[in-house]
Amino acid sequence: MTASRPSPGRFAPGTFTPRPGRGDLGRMLATQSSLELRLALRNGEQVLLTLLIPIVLLVGLSLVDIIDLPAPRVDSVFASVLALAVMSTAFTGQAIAFGFDRRYGVVRRLAATALPRWLLVAGRLVAVLGTVVVQVVVLGLIALALGWRPGGGVGVALVLVLLGCAAFGALGLLLGGTLRAEIVLALANVVWFVLLLGGGIVVPLATLPAGLATVAGLLPSGALAEGLRIALAGTDGSLLQPLLVLVAWAVVAGVAAARLVRLT
Amino acid sequence: MSLPADGPPGSAVTVRGLVKRYGPSTAVDGVDLDVPAASVVALLGPNGAGKTTTVEICTGLRRADAGEVRVLGLDPAGAPDALRARIGVMPQGGGAYPGVRAAEMLRLVAACSAHPLDVDELIEVLGLGSCARTTYKRLSGGQQQRLALACAVVGRPELVFLDEPTAGMDPQARRLVWELIESLRRDGVAVLLTTHLMEEAEALADDVVIIDHGRVVAHGSPAELTTTADSQELRFRARAGMDVTELAAALPAGYAAAEPAAGRYVVQGRIDPPVLAAVTTWCATQGALADDVRITRRSLEDVFLDLTGRELRP
Numbered sequence: 001m002t003a004s005r006p007s008p009g010r011f012a013p014g015t016f017t018p019r020p021g022r023g024d025l026g027r028m029l030a031t032q033s034s035l036e037l038r039l040a041l042r043n044g045e046q047v048l049l050t051l052l053i054p055i056v057l058l059v060g061l062s063l064v065d066i067i068d069l070p071a072p073r074v075d076s077v078f079a080s081v082l083a084l085a086v087m088s089t090a091f092t093g094q095a096i097a098f099g100f101d102r103r104y105g106v107v108r109r110l111a112a113t114a115l116p117r118w119l120l121v122a123g124r125l126v127a128v129l130g131t132v133v134v135q136v137v138v139l140g141l142i143a144l145a146l147g148w149r150p151g152g153g154v155g156v157a158l159v160l161v162l163l164g165c166a167a168f169g170a171l172g173l174l175l176g177g178t179l180r181a182e183i184v185l186a187l188a189n190v191v192w193f194v195l196l197l198g199g200g201i202v203v204p205l206a207t208l209p210a211g212l213a214t215v216a217g218l219l220p221s222g223a224l225a226e227g228l229r230i231a232l233a234g235t236d237g238s239l240l241q242p243l244l245v246l247v248a249w250a251v252v253a254g255v256a257a258a259r260l261v262r263l264t
Numbered sequence: 265m266s267l268p269a270d271g272p273p274g275s276a277v278t279v280r281g282l283v284k285r286y287g288p289s290t291a292v293d294g295v296d297l298d299v300p301a302a303s304v305v306a307l308l309g310p311n312g313a314g315k316t317t318t319v320e321i322c323t324g325l326r327r328a329d330a331g332e333v334r335v336l337g338l339d340p341a342g343a344p345d346a347l348r349a350r351i352g353v354m355p356q357g358g359g360a361y362p363g364v365r366a367a368e369m370l371r372l373v374a375a376c377s378a379h380p381l382d383v384d385e386l387i388e389v390l391g392l393g394s395c396a397r398t399t400y401k402r403l404s405g406g407q408q409q410r411l412a413l414a415c416a417v418v419g420r421p422e423l424v425f426l427d428e429p430t431a432g433m434d435p436q437a438r439r440l441v442w443e444l445i446e447s448l449r450r451d452g453v454a455v456l457l458t459t460h461l462m463e464e465a466e467a468l469a470d471d472v473v474i475i476d477h478g479r480v481v482a483h484g485s486p487a488e489l490t491t492t493a494d495s496q497e498l499r500f501r502a503r504a505g506m507d508v509t510e511l512a513a514a515l516p517a518g519y520a521a522a523e524p525a526a527g528r529y530v531v532q533g534r535i536d537p538p539v540l541a542a543v544t545t546w547c548a549t550q551g552a553l554a555d556d557v558r559i560t561r562r563s564l565e566d567v568f569l570d571l572t573g574r575e576l577r578p
Contacts, residue, residue, distance in 0.1 A: 010389055010440070013445035018453055019420040021378030022349035031375040039363050104400065105359025109415065112323055112353035113376040116345055263325075 006236075022114040029119055029126065032110075036127035039097075041134070046093050049192075051138060051142065052130055054085045058139055062146045067203060075233035076120040076204065082232075083225035084201050085135040086161055090128050090168035091175075092192040096174030098124070099184030107263045120174070128169055132161065153231035156239060160231060163246040164224040170253035171220070177261030195221040204229060217241065220249045267505060276301050276423045276454035277322055282331035284317050284478075293318045293478035294331070296469075297456075300343060302447060304455040306469035308462070310572050314478040315458035319425050322456070323353050336423055344399055349377075352421035356428050356458075358412030360400040367396040367409050370418060370499040377409070377419030386414050392438065405432035408423060417448065430464060462565040472564070476572040483484035489567050497560050498531040498543060502552040514546040515539060536560045 040046050058081040061067065062074040070075045101107055109119055176184050196202060198212060200222025205213040216222035227237040227242030272278055277299035284292040292314040299305045307315045309547075322335050323426050324344035331339055338347045360369045367387055372382035387396050390410045395403055403411065409432060426445070430438045448455055452463055459465055465472045466486045474482040482489060487548075504527040511531070512521040519533035529545060533577040547554040562570075 010443050014451060015381070016417060016420065016448050016451040016453050018422040018451075019379040022345075023374075023376045023378055024379075028375050035361075035364065035368055038368075043363055079558055100362055104362045105355060105357055106361045106364075107359075108325070108355055109359030109373075110376075111325060111411075112348065112355060113373055114345065114349040114419070115413075158338050165268045184446055205281055252281040 025116075025119065028115055029123055030117070032119070032123035033126035036097075036124060037130040040089075040093065040127060040131050043097075049088045049093055050085065050135060054081045054088065054135065054139060055142060057081050057084065058142055059146070059243040061202065062143075064158070064182050068206070068207060070233070072147055072234075072253075073149045074143055074146040076229055076235070078139065078146075078148050079137060079228035079235075080204075080225050081163065081233040082136065082157070082228050083140060083221065084163065084196060086132060086224060087132045087168050087201070087221055088133065088192065088196065090165045091172040092188045093123065093131075094128055094169060094172035095176035095188040096181075096185050098173060099179065099181040099188075102177065102263070103181040111263055124173070125165075125169055128165060128172075132165055136161065146196065148232075151232070151234075153234075157231040158230055160224060160227045160242065160246070163243065163250065164220065167224075167249035167253065169222040169247045170250055170257050173261060174253050174257040175255060195219065199225075201225045204235065218245055220246060223249075265345045270334065270335075271419065275299070275334070276303075276336060277305075277456055278332075278334045279318070279322070280332045282318065282321065283329045284314075284321060284326065285329050291478055292321070292328075295475065295478065295480055296551075296555065297473055297480070297557050299454050299456050300454045300470075301454050302449060303470040304449050304457065305471045305473065306465035307458045307473050307475055308460065308465045308568060309455065309458075309475040310460060313475045313572075315475060316427055318475070319427050319456065319458060323425055324348065350422050352416040352419055352424040354412045354424070354426045354429055356415035357554055358408045360408075360411065362399070362401040364400050365397050366392055366400065366403060366407070369400060369411060370414050374418045377516040378555065379420055380418050381420060383418065386418060390414050390444075391437070405575075406434060408438060409433055410441070413444065417453075421453065423454045423456070426455065428460075430459070430461065438464075439575060450560070457502055461464050462563065466564050474568060474571055481571045486564055490561055490564055496535045497562060498535045498540065498557065499560065500529050500543070500547075500554040500557040502529060502547055502554050503527065503529055503550070506547075506550050508551060511543070511546055515542055 058077055061077040107120070111117065175188060198216065199219050200208065200216035205217055205222060205226050208216055217226060223242040223245035226237065227239055230239055232235045275298060277297060279295060279297040282292050282295040283290065295314065295318055297318065307318065309315050317326065321328050322333060322340055324347055326340050335347055336350055340347055355534055359543035362363065367383060370383050370387065374383050387393055390413070392407060395407055400408065409429065413429055416426060430441050433441065445455055445457065470485060471483065472486055472489055473480055508521040508529070510521050512519055515531065519531060521531050523529050533539070544554050
């Protein structure tokens, strides 16, 4: 028995005549990162994590005296909330999205196209930066409305934010790229919560118990938040330690991610 | 044997002695494979036979432990980026961002190629127009498969790898995919597809390579595989309980006879007029009339099951 061959009726002759070639790298990067940015801003849970919770904390902690803070409260709260926003986007949101993207096979799908591997990672990080830009603008406008006034520390604050993106972004890729999606989801949320309260983000290092403050100062959360408080709220302290701590985390996590991240 | 650096001329894929191990188990154990330019080759085998691993090595997603592979004249492990600009791949089960819309995903893959097909037209012709704005995780299995297929061909590649392209599709969608594969061949695209559907291999492939436990157990055109000498059968009905050993002895060497159900007999081997005469004559000596005599060629499925066994695979 010979099965009859299907007729190619639906597809006009020449439709698939080969014309291969790699697309333009800039266009690939723009298409991928803008798609990932749209996906992040469309995802309700991500928006809750990256925008709504930081906004509620910024307004709430500025207006309500729950934690002992120097006046004007908004300066210190804005610094803390910026650190939270960076951690939420670059680490928690990124790890969870990466874990589920791997589960749904997108990383493998894109690895089989002409998209180079470095661009696959660069596209994700550009999308993270895009989200952080949205966060900085929205949170900055709300802080202005609450009475914060930008001073000389804004430039240093932006450098800290970028270093925070690098350190947390590498950690997010490392977590999301090595474990199963459900475990990533659970761990990323637990770490977010622990660092929020005990990692030097909402509670300044000076208010934490001494031992915990030392540990928190060496964590990317404590380093970023304390650095931003020094830069934006005039908290006493040297910027050297926060900068060095963030660089160290970015390098160590970046190297580990490059070696350990799996595509499936 | 060593391959020319850029592979044999006229060959899209050449694989010699491919070996891949995962820990103690050997997934691919000395596979040879050829996909001539502008032809369709089906890699047929049960689950776990080594089909996907072979494809993943050819596309540069995995590295071989031994053997030689040339794809479009390139070594996939040595020049993965140069190769991926010229091939299209449909990974098993597709792949996309869970929250991405179908058209967005295809547009992203199209952006990776220099001269892609028109995304909207491809979406329409593959019957995805009504779900172009549906997110990937809400698409049905068959719709996800068609999107994955669109992603494999949108870049106008010279060679397409399709890993189980019709898994989970209804018959209409499968027919559409078959038409598409037929069109690819017509337009000069080489296709390597994996399947465990005999019907699919028989309908589409110029060559079929049957693989099991990581080894090639048979290869040839569907016609060659189903018309080898021992792939014919003579079936007849007669009085139950005749001695089939005696029947086989009455035939030339190499023929097999069996009574799979009471009163139903099967003789396997090349069925020519003398053999037919010998069978009916032998029945006469038993005082039986051979009734309902039929000569059939075995299907590719029979060949496949004989070669790979009938037990269930995990």
